[in-house]
Amino acid sequence: MDDTQRHTAQIVDSTEANRYEALVDGKVAGFAEYIRTKSLIAFVHTEVNAGYEGQGIGTALVRSSLETARADGLDVLSVCPFYTGWIARHPEYRDLLYKSRSKVND
Known part of the structure; x- marks a missing residue:
């Protein structure tokens, strides 16, 4: 394969695996693992083959x-x-980044 060749990836949310997957020709080329709650999605690990x-x-x-996080109204x-x-x-x-709303008193 030519090093300059680029592939078009289809991105799918594999909710059962808690990760987004990048599919190229039906094969997983990479993924981004997450933990999701009702209001927040935490991206914890990304890997590209x-x-x-x-x-x-x-x-x-x-x-x-x-x-997708933006469309779903999630903090990141x-x-x-x-x-x-x-x-x-x-x-x-x-603007998507999570901001702690807790206050600590001195």
Whole structure:
């Protein structure tokens, strides 16, 4: 395979596995694991299979999952370093980030 070849991934929410999956030709090319509550989704781990690295699979996972979180009205907690870095480079998604509402008195 040519290193510059890019694959178009279909992103699906595999709710039974608690992860978004990037499918290329019906095969899992990568995934983003999450923990979801009624109001929050925490992205805890993202992995792209070696044969698909550098082809936009991770970006497709993050963008699709964040768009779904936005549509569902969920706050996003980014535990995964890949998500954290991606959101830092795409400020249009920062409004989704979870903000603690608890107050600590001194």
